[in-house]
Amino acid sequence: MDKQAMTDALVSAKAAKGLTWETMASDIGVSPVWLASACLGMNSSPADTAKKITDYLELGEDVAKALEAFPTKIWDQAVPTDPLIYRLYEVVGVYGETLKEVIQEKFGDGIMSAIDFSMEVDKVEDPKGDRVLLTLNGKFLPYKTW
Amino acid sequence: MDKQAMTDALVSAKAAKGLTWETMASDIGVSPVWLASACLGMNSSPADTAKKITDYLELGEDVAKALEAFPTKIWDQAVPTDPLIYRLYEVVGVYGETLKEVIQEKFGDGIMSAIDFSMEVDKVEDPKGDRVLLTLNGKFLPYKTW
Amino acid sequence: MDKQAMTDALVSAKAAKGLTWETMASDIGVSPVWLASACLGMNSSPADTAKKITDYLELGEDVAKALEAFPTKIWDQAVPTDPLIYRLYEVVGVYGETLKEVIQEKFGDGIMSAIDFSMEVDKVEDPKGDRVLLTLNGKFLPYKTW
Amino acid sequence: MDKQAMTDALVSAKAAKGLTWETMASDIGVSPVWLASACLGMNSSPADTAKKITDYLELGEDVAKALEAFPTKIWDQAVPTDPLIYRLYEVVGVYGETLKEVIQEKFGDGIMSAIDFSMEVDKVEDPKGDRVLLTLNGKFLPYKTW
Amino acid sequence: MDKQAMTDALVSAKAAKGLTWETMASDIGVSPVWLASACLGMNSSPADTAKKITDYLELGEDVAKALEAFPTKIWDQAVPTDPLIYRLYEVVGVYGETLKEVIQEKFGDGIMSAIDFSMEVDKVEDPKGDRVLLTLNGKFLPYKTW
Amino acid sequence: MDKQAMTDALVSAKAAKGLTWETMASDIGVSPVWLASACLGMNSSPADTAKKITDYLELGEDVAKALEAFPTKIWDQAVPTDPLIYRLYEVVGVYGETLKEVIQEKFGDGIMSAIDFSMEVDKVEDPKGDRVLLTLNGKFLPYKTW
Amino acid sequence: MDKQAMTDALVSAKAAKGLTWETMASDIGVSPVWLASACLGMNSSPADTAKKITDYLELGEDVAKALEAFPTKIWDQAVPTDPLIYRLYEVVGVYGETLKEVIQEKFGDGIMSAIDFSMEVDKVEDPKGDRVLLTLNGKFLPYKTW
Amino acid sequence: MDKQAMTDALVSAKAAKGLTWETMASDIGVSPVWLASACLGMNSSPADTAKKITDYLELGEDVAKALEAFPTKIWDQAVPTDPLIYRLYEVVGVYGETLKEVIQEKFGDGIMSAIDFSMEVDKVEDPKGDRVLLTLNGKFLPYKTW
Amino acid sequence: MDKQAMTDALVSAKAAKGLTWETMASDIGVSPVWLASACLGMNSSPADTAKKITDYLELGEDVAKALEAFPTKIWDQAVPTDPLIYRLYEVVGVYGETLKEVIQEKFGDGIMSAIDFSMEVDKVEDPKGDRVLLTLNGKFLPYKTW
Amino acid sequence: MDKQAMTDALVSAKAAKGLTWETMASDIGVSPVWLASACLGMNSSPADTAKKITDYLELGEDVAKALEAFPTKIWDQAVPTDPLIYRLYEVVGVYGETLKEVIQEKFGDGIMSAIDFSMEVDKVEDPKGDRVLLTLNGKFLPYKTW
Incomplete structure (x- = not known):
């Protein structure tokens, strides 16, 4: 199967x-x-x-x-079209360099892992319109010198 | 300027x-x-x-x-190459449909706004390696019937 | 189904x-x-x-x-080929920056929502050739400072 | 110049x-x-x-x-990134086939011209958030048999 | 069907x-x-x-x-590969700006319609090799000021 | 120079x-x-x-x-955006296979040369709107068996 | 069939x-x-x-x-991936401008036809490793002035 | 320099x-x-x-x-537009799989090297139009089992 | 089969x-x-x-x-999405020019063959996390002058 | 600087x-x-x-x-053209799925890090032609369940 x-x-x-x-x-x-x-x-x-x-x-x-079974992770659209997914892509485009600045200022040269990683979705009720709270939690991996 | x-x-x-x-x-x-x-x-x-x-x-x-001044938001790389930014793009690719499932189950048909939106970066110290905590907070916008 | x-x-x-x-x-x-x-x-x-x-x-x-059911909105052609749809794409290409200028002058920094959105098609009869009247109505969403 | x-x-x-x-x-x-x-x-x-x-x-x-001078109309981004312009592109992607159905039902086989064309932007004040009203007015051009 | x-x-x-x-x-x-x-x-x-x-x-x-039935006009290859069709694409690439110069000099700012349009193919016999005569006939559409 | x-x-x-x-x-x-x-x-x-x-x-x-000097013929846009040039591209997309059918029925398997080639632009005055007449004249080149 | x-x-x-x-x-x-x-x-x-x-x-x-039957010549990969075919593509990329220089110096402004064309493959035995000999033979087509 | x-x-x-x-x-x-x-x-x-x-x-x-100096070999156009160079690209597209069949039948599984490689251009005079003779000579490299 | x-x-x-x-x-x-x-x-x-x-x-x-049977080697994704394969692609992107510098300094102008080539995977146990050891072994092919 | x-x-x-x-x-x-x-x-x-x-x-x-300074790692060519770098890209294309099979069989579901990573180049002299030995050493990162 x-x-x-x-x-x-x-x-x-x-x-x-x-x-x-x-x-x-x-x-x-x-x-x-x-x-x-x-x-x-x-x-x-x-x-x-x-x-x-x-x-x-x-x-x-x-x-x-x-x-x-270990999956092969494939997605077809380099730029997603579904509006919910596109907005996340847009966040990466608009805030990518900003996040690089702020994360590397705090942690040094390196990245946030997408493998040693978890994510949660929460709902924050608000009379002006409920809000989606998305929390990404990834291990910081420093670049190595050799 | x-x-x-x-x-x-x-x-x-x-x-x-x-x-x-x-x-x-x-x-x-x-x-x-x-x-x-x-x-x-x-x-x-x-x-x-x-x-x-x-x-x-x-x-x-x-x-x-x-x-x-109101900026024109342009990014050159449809698929970013810098590893820190790529990992965020990868998260959208790997978890995009999953987030659609989980968010729309909680909120109904609609999206998380990337305009009425804020984001924070935190550092969680951990003896096995510090962790990056990224929090995205966007207003839920339901689709409209007319 | x-x-x-x-x-x-x-x-x-x-x-x-x-x-x-x-x-x-x-x-x-x-x-x-x-x-x-x-x-x-x-x-x-x-x-x-x-x-x-x-x-x-x-x-x-x-x-x-x-x-x-909540649809996943996918379109295959980044640049549409059907002439009726291409002309709409062309309007976005030719007038995109113009609309940004005129809308943001009127409303401030922000966008027209494509989610809280409706659209109508009308026919205007004209002896020199009938005209298509397309009306887009979207909520203005201001960018947020945080 | x-x-x-x-x-x-x-x-x-x-x-x-x-x-x-x-x-x-x-x-x-x-x-x-x-x-x-x-x-x-x-x-x-x-x-x-x-x-x-x-x-x-x-x-x-x-x-x-x-x-x-007669301009050569060039735009660099096949898929625009600025959120205001992208939302218009998204409308073409999501509603392109729908508009084809509705316009051709009303007018027959043909297109809305993007040349014999005008467009207006209006602001509709609304206590729940002002709305952008975009009106596109293009001549209907029927396909020709020969 | x-x-x-x-x-x-x-x-x-x-x-x-x-x-x-x-x-x-x-x-x-x-x-x-x-x-x-x-x-x-x-x-x-x-x-x-x-x-x-x-x-x-x-x-x-x-x-x-x-x-x-009104067709949705779709072609798969943005750049066609079949040599007969590619040569036509090449003519558009090599002579596109030239045709813009010559047509707009004769007619003013505007385009040749591809909708109010007809085309014929003729064969011109020639001892040095027969020739293909392709005639495109499209209505000139001037840009509009409003 | x-x-x-x-x-x-x-x-x-x-x-x-x-x-x-x-x-x-x-x-x-x-x-x-x-x-x-x-x-x-x-x-x-x-x-x-x-x-x-x-x-x-x-x-x-x-x-x-x-x-x-012998030019290197380069064009930047695989799909042109200027409306006058795009309409010619659209004609190739919509009628490419049709022209292949009609030309090869008349001439056999082969192509219309874009090198041994000439082109003319004429204006046909018409009370319902002047028409652009574009004439392409290319030598037919039959495929070779060897 | x-x-x-x-x-x-x-x-x-x-x-x-x-x-x-x-x-x-x-x-x-x-x-x-x-x-x-x-x-x-x-x-x-x-x-x-x-x-x-x-x-x-x-x-x-x-x-x-x-x-x-007259074939429609279609290939799916703009850049081929199979190593044998890619090496030929690489030769066109590395030597394309060089061949333009050398061919046009010898023949004037024009091209080598890919229609009035034949090709042979030969094997040249060599103790240091056999060699592939590929011979392309195409009619020179001069550009036309009109 | x-x-x-x-x-x-x-x-x-x-x-x-x-x-x-x-x-x-x-x-x-x-x-x-x-x-x-x-x-x-x-x-x-x-x-x-x-x-x-x-x-x-x-x-x-x-x-x-x-x-x-050892060059970094870069070409900008994945699909070349200059007609002389495009015809060579077309030959790779039309005859790529054919050459794979014929070369591997003669030599076994492997490729023609583009590094241990030479190329010549000759002119063959012909009353029906001179011909370009292009000779590619590359070492055959067999795939290795390990 | x-x-x-x-x-x-x-x-x-x-x-x-x-x-x-x-x-x-x-x-x-x-x-x-x-x-x-x-x-x-x-x-x-x-x-x-x-x-x-x-x-x-x-x-x-x-x-x-x-x-x-001799395979035709085809891969569908010019940029792979599976994280394990993407990381290898990233290594080529980040270290490609570096490897060119270091290999050509050691060997002269030429390349590492991907045909006369072998590869091994080893596991190096490490208390801080096991390591993957990937060894690529390819014949050096010098460019030829002719 | x-x-x-x-x-x-x-x-x-x-x-x-x-x-x-x-x-x-x-x-x-x-x-x-x-x-x-x-x-x-x-x-x-x-x-x-x-x-x-x-x-x-x-x-x-x-x-x-x-x-x-912490660099933003950008490369311009999604598919590299320089032959030395392309051969490495080809290795990823040809052997990507193979490496996924062999690495994940040895280590479980996860990836080889390109951040906690080092690489060496060695020369192996060989009378039939010297060989390039490329050693990649990356920490194995297992996927996380949460």
């Missing part, structure tokens, strides 16, 4: 049970962002978590195996 | 005085990310803040006027 | 009944542009409107559910 | 006199959008209007001649 | 009857270039002409309906 | 004398399209014609030498 | 009979390069040669008809 | 002396194609040959040193 | 037997990197090795034949 | 003293690859090493400061 078939099975089972990523993640004991990324095929799952996810959704071992 | 000359003047004065964005921002009363973005020419500054910035760095009124 | 199958079902039913977007929209109580965009899969529909659309066209609940 | 030097001269004179496109256009008797596009070098001006513009700004005949 | 299936049906019937575009066009009373473009799906046909074409080739009403 | 400096010299002299390509071409005994293309640097001129052109415009031998 | 199915039939029959392009070409009386290009669908074959090829491989008349 | 300045010096001196690449190459004892490529900055020259070239053209030691 | 079907067969058999590339390569007597590249279809295998591989995995002669 | 001016100063001083990266690196106590990358502006130098480099080359403090 490849990642695409796995995602179809997981998303259908989730919809049939009327579940949200939030509820599933809380019951299984992981973060909703990580759970969604694993189910969409962009991260691999440890064996025990894969078993918990498929047991929870009453799916078979082939789906669990597919969750454990 | 165009934005490029303005940035040169601001960055030189900041370096000559041995200042950081952090110190400057704290003394002027704004966020370091916003301050850096305005000085790099990617945001316009209200007139009073522009005056504070230029007074602080002992620069002239032409620099203040340039800070107030 | 995915958006593509939904569009096929809606467009076939509309053609079989000899309807126009104009008539349908007027009977259902929405705008023709919004109605067409929802049926082509580029906007989601509120549940009650989705029910009205599918009842009107005598289609099933699966089509209604597909109309309610 | 080429178009770039012409634009620099016109924009500097306008700024020095503290004028807006709106005021200038109203005093000269043209539309602000057309006036800005001609001064930014994206449209040519009839000789008498060019004279009015340069007299109004107290600029010389070389600027008037440059306003009359 | 979509345009692709329509083209397959028309081209097969034409080949089975051993016809040329030239003969068909002459018998039906249209131009061979227009006829080929309609049969290849790049132009829509008036209802009566569509009926003539399908009667001539002994094809059904579904093909006629497909001929009447 | 390179081609760019040559073009500047030729175009300035032509403007100073108030000449058109049409008049110059007629007086010198060449076609206006060829003359413009040589003066814009996209074709080389035989030595005697180069002398006629520079004598006519009272320019020096360095300009004549530059006219004789 | 389209070109792809034709190529599959020809290549399978050739492999089943254990033939090389070299042997086939020599027996049929054409060049191996031309033969391979026709069988891969990049050139059309005269009717008698098509019959010889299909008789030789014991294939039917539908394959012969497909060999006679 | 960088390669660009070196090329300007060499080409000017060559033109001033009315020399051809052919004559120069013959007198110096190298191939005209190699000589032109070294003088255009796309190959480095051994020290003794560099001295011969600069002595021959009466140029200084700085030019010789620049000829010896 | 084409390369894609071959890879599917090989990878399934390997998974069913619970093998690693390392074990297989050691048992067959080749390098794991070469073995994986041949099984993924990016290198051809000598006949005897192909037999060993298919005997080892109990697969048929059609798979062996497919392993022997 | 920006990185470009710094590189010019360092490379000129190195050439004037007839030094190699190898000698310099050995005397200063760093690796030649790292030294070259820092001097070419693609890595920052610790302050003490920057002082050693500039003292060694008898350059001023401004060059040392520029060596310490």
Whole structure:
């Protein structure tokens, strides 16, 4: 079973049970962002978590195996078109150099890892319009001299 | 005075005085990310803040006027090459659809604004290696039916 | 049922009944542009409107559910080739900076939202050749200082 | 004098006199959008209007001649990055096929001209946030059979 | 029946009857270039002409309906590779600015329409090698001031 | 003297004398399209014609030498943006396959040369709007079997 | 039968009979390069040669008809990735301007035709490593003045 | 002295002396194609040959040193536009897979080197039009198993 | 059997037997990197090795034949997106010119062959985090003068 | 002093003293690859090493400061053209998926860091042609579950 078939099975089972990523993640004991990324095929799952996810959704071992597989991370659009995703791309374009200035001032020459990395989404209620709070947490990796 | 000359003047004065964005921002009363973005020419500054910035760095009124000007936000690389900026682009590529799933589950059909938006950078000390904490805060904008 | 199958079902039913977007929209109580965009899969529909659309066209609940689904908005051609669509792209290319000048002079630094947004098409009869009147109506979003 | 030097001269004179496109256009008797596009070098001006513009700004005949010259309309970014201009590009991407459906239903097979064309920007005040009203008016051109 | 299936049906019937575009066009009373473009799906046909074409080739009403449908004109290669088509692209690249100079000198600021447009192909016999004569005939559209 | 400096010299002299390509071409005994293309640097001129052109415009031998030089034909925009040139590109996109069908039906497998090639621009007056007549004349080159 | 199915039939029959392009070409009386290009669908074959090829491989008349069809020459990769083909592309990149200098010095302003053209591949045995000898033979086409 | 300045010096001196690449190459004892490529900055020259070239053209030691420098081979156009160079690119596109078939049939799995490589240009006089003969000679490099 | 079907067969058999590339390569007597590249279809295998591989995995002669076939090496993403592969691309971007400096200083003007080439992957255990050791070994090919 | 001016100063001083990266690196106590990358502006130098480099080359403090500055790593060519650099790019294209298979089999799901990374170049003498040995050494970073 490849990642695409796995995602179809997981998303259908989730919809049939009327579940949200939030509820599933809380019951299984992981973060909703990580759970969604694993189910969409962009991260691999440890064996025990894969078993918990498929047991929870009453799916078979082939789906669990597919969750454990190491994905090849491919995206088709160098510049995304969906407005929600484009706005994130725009933030990187507008604030990329700014973040480089501010992060390297604080940490020295290096980068924020996208591998030793986690991310959360929160909702901040506001009478003038609710706000999305996105938190990225990545290990700082200093450049090496040799 | 165009934005490029303005940035040169601001960055030189900041370096000559041995200042950081952090110190400057704290003394002027704004966020370091916003301050850096305005000085790099990617945001316009209200007139009073522009005056504070230029007074602080002992620069002239032409620099203040340039800070107030509304910038045309242009970036040359559709896919950035600098590793610090690329990692952020990679996060958008790897987690874009995941964020769409999780945000729209929480808020309904719509997007996180990149205009009614702010961002902070924090340092979390950690014996296994310090971590970069990046917080994005954007108003949720629901799609409209008409 | 995915958006593509939904569009096929809606467009076939509309053609079989000899309807126009104009008539349908007027009977259902929405705008023709919004109605067409929802049926082509580029906007989601509120549940009650989705029910009205599918009842009107005598289609099933699966089509209604597909109309309610939040679409991922993707277009394949960064530069469109169809002449009708290209002319709109050309208008953005030729008049983009001009509109930035005129809008920001009137409203300050910010943008016209494409999310809190509506659009109408009208026909102006003219002996020298009828004219297309396209009206875009978007909320102004000012940039934020923080 | 080429178009770039012409634009620099016109924009500097306008700024020095503290004028807006709106005021200038109203005093000269043209539309602000057309006036800005001609001064930014994206449209040519009839000789008498060019004279009015340069007299109004107290600029010389070389600027008037440059306003009359037929421009080569070039834009560098196939996909614009400035958020105000990108949102217009996004509207073309999201609603391009929808507009094709609705316009051709009303007019038959053909296009809206971008040459026999005019455009206006209006401000609609609204307590929930002012709105930008953009009106495009183009002649319908039917395809020809031969 | 979509345009692709329509083209397959028309081209097969034409080949089975051993016809040329030239003969068909002459018998039906249209131009061979227009006829080929309609049969290849790049132009829509008036209802009566569509009926003539399908009667001539002994094809059904579904093909006629497909001929009447308004096509979305899409081409995949921004730079064509087939040598016959590339040479035309090369002519636009080499002579584009030249044609702008010569046409606008004769007609003023404006363009040659590609919508109110027709084209013919002729063969000029020549002992040193026959020549292709391509004639493009498009309405001049002057830019508008407003 | 390179081609760019040559073009500047030729175009300035032509403007100073108030000449058109049409008049110059007629007086010198060449076609206006060829003359413009040589003066814009996209074709080389035989030595005697180069002398006629520079004598006519009272320019020096360095300009004549530059006219004789074999140009490297480069254009920057794979997809042109100027509307007059884009419409020609659009004709190649919309009618490319059609022309391949019609030309190869008439001539066999091969192409229309863009080297052994000439082109003319004519004006057809018409009360409903004047028309541009563009005539391309290229030698047919059959593919070779070996 | 389209070109792809034709190529599959020809290549399978050739492999089943254990033939090389070299042997086939020599027996049929054409060049191996031309033969391979026709069988891969990049050139059309005269009717008698098509019959010889299909008789030789014991294939039917539908394959012969497909060999006679005029191909649309399309390649997908603007920059090829296969190392053998890339090296040829690299030669064009590294030596393109050099060849322009040397060819035009010898022949005047013009090009080497890729239509009135043939090509051979030879093997030169060499104790230090055999060498590939590639010979391109194209008619010189001078630019035309008109 | 960088390669660009070196090329300007060499080409000017060559033109001033009315020399051809052919004559120069013959007198110096190298191939005209190699000589032109070294003088255009796309190959480095051994020290003794560099001295011969600069002595021959009466140029200084700085030019010789620049000829010896190892060039970074860069070309700007992934798809060349100049017709002479494009035709070579077209040959790679049309015949790339054919050459792969024919070369690998003769030599086994591997490539023709573009480094251990030479090239010649010859003129074949022909009453029907002279022909360009281009000979590429590259070492065959077999793929390695390890 | 084409390369894609071959890879599917090989990878399934390997998974069913619970093998690693390392074990297989050691048992067959080749390098794991070469073995994986041949099984993924990016290198051809000598006949005897192909037999060993298919005997080892109990697969048929059609798979062996497919392993022997000379592959056309194609990759779809000019800039890879998978993070593991992108980091290698980044190394080429960041260190490309540096490697050119250091290699050519050591060897003279020339390149490292990617054809007469091998590569190994090793694991270096380290308490601060294990390290990947990648060794590339390619023949130096000097540029040729002719 | 920006990185470009710094590189010019360092490379000129190195050439004037007839030094190699190898000698310099050995005397200063760093690796030649790292030294070259820092001097070419693609890595920052610790302050003490920057002082050693500039003292060694008898350059001023401004060059040392520029060596310490954190570079923005930009490369212009998504696909490099210089043959030495292209071969490395080709290795990534041909062996990218293979390396992913072999590395992740050995280490689990994760990547080789390009930040906590070093690289060496060695020469292996060989009578059949010397060989370049390139060693990449990067920390393995496992993906994180959260």
